Amino acid sequence: MARLPRLNLPNIPQHVVQRGNNRQVTFIENTDYAVYLDKLKQYAQEYDVHVHAYVLMTNHVHLLLTPTTANGVSKLMQSLGRYYVRYFNHAYQRTGTLWEGRYKSTLVDTERYFLLVSRYIELNPVRANMVSHPAEYIWTSYHHNALGKQIELITEHALFKTLGLSEQARHACYRALFKREIPAKTLADIQSATNKMWVLGSEHFKQHVEALTGRRATPVPRGGDRKSEAYKKQFSDQ
Template identity: 70%
Template sequence: MARLPRLNLPNIPQHIVQRGNNRQVTFVEADDYVVYLEKLKYYAKEYEVKVHAFVLMTNHIHLLATPTTSNGVSKLIQSLGRYYVRYFNQTYKRTGTLWEGRFKSTLVDSDNYFLIVSRYIELNPVRAGMVAHPAEYTWSSYQHNGAGKVIELITEHDLYTQLGTRPEQRQAQYRSLFERDIPRYTLEEIKTATDKMWVLGNDKFKQQVEEVSGRRVSPLPKGGDRKSGAFLKSKEKNQRL
């Protein structure tokens, strides 16, 4: 089956995931994280991509970012990936690829999912059992969004700034979001939409994206064959015509 073209629309946030090839380690020392974030800031500015949230895990990364052009995210990830592979290979005296061939991404319905995806990203170290709370993890945007440490890389999204009129208010309101768990079905919804490169949003948002992109934005109903209820209902209707 031919893979669908990547959904790249300007001014719509994307959840982006890039993993180490065969889940291999991509960050070893603290300097590696620093280099990656410095270059992420550089290429985000060059390609006009606003980064709202991130986490750097030992063998993969998550970003929540809004491109201002249709190909901004792709250019950012490609340029950053090439630079970091050269740095990593030179530093650790290795050769060959570092990242999986194709990064994963999904368009995010801001009104319904933006703050949830931001939490999903920053809670990765907690779900991995590395820390008990996201504030304990250094390489995450929670340090900016929740703990008040200014990270120049971060561009605060409108939905974040609406949490309060002052930085301290926004940070407190944002921290309060972490007092309740993200439902398991929502975790799966985010993961599946990103891995399969569908759209993460409600039906109205999906329909709008489909109309603009001309591309299917969600999977076909399971059992979309002669056993599915939808097929049988359609068949009955056609037989009556």
Template identity: 60%
Template structure:
């Protein structure tokens, strides 16, 4: 089956993953993380992409971002990737490629999945066994969204802003989202949608995407509408 092109809609949030070539490390030391974030901020501003959440793992990166135009994300990722590779190869006396081909991404249904994506991204270090709690990992947006440490790269999404009327209220309500484990179903849906270039959302959101974009939202029919009675019943039973 032919690979679907990456789903894309201006002003619609995206989950983006970029991995090191052959799963090799793309960050060796703390300075690498800082430089990557500085380059990301410059590229995001230049190409009008709002960054809502991120995590820099040892050998890959997750971003939650909203482009404002038709070409924002690909141009941002291209500029960021090339600039960081030049820096990384120079500093660490290496040559050759750093990234594993094309970055992967999916369009995210804001109403049903956005805050789940925030959580998925910032819990990566916990799932990897690197830390016990997301607050212990320094290279993620949890430091900004939940703790209140200023990260100038971050542009809060409207869904995040709706968590409270003040920064402290939003941070407290955001921290409450991190209680307990994520459902395996959510993990599977997010991973499949991003890796296979499927749209991550309800059935109605997928239909809307297909009408607006003119491309398929998913390779085959899977899952269900999160607002349906059947889905809510399964969620209540922990299925």
């Protein structure tokens, strides 16, 4: 079956995930993380992509990006991925692939999901039981978005700037969001949309994306017993 074309639209945020092949380690020393972030900044500037949130885990990365062109994220990820593989293979005297095929991505409905996805990304080390609080993890944008540490890589999204009139107020408001857990269903929705590369958002947002891209934003409903309550509910809820 031919794979669907990737959903790319200018000025709409994307949640991007790239994993190590077979979940192998992609970062070993602190220098590795630093090199990746430095090149992420370089290629983000080159392809005019705004980086709003990130976390670098030991075997995968999460990014929240807004491109200004339709192919900005694709170009960034291709250039960054190729550079980092060459760097990693040279540093550790290895050959072959490092990343697990294509990176995963989903378009993010700004109003409903942008801040949720940002929190989802920065809470990864907590969910992985690596730390008890995101502030304890070094390789994350939490230090900029929540604590006010200036990270040149980060471009604050317009929605983030509505959190307060001053920098201090915005950071405090953002920190307060972490006092509430992300509901399990929302976590599952974010993970499913990203891994399957569908759209994360309201029905109106999905229809808007479909109209702009000419491709489906959600999977085709599976067939089933049309007399069953589950089947009827599937369409009554839409």
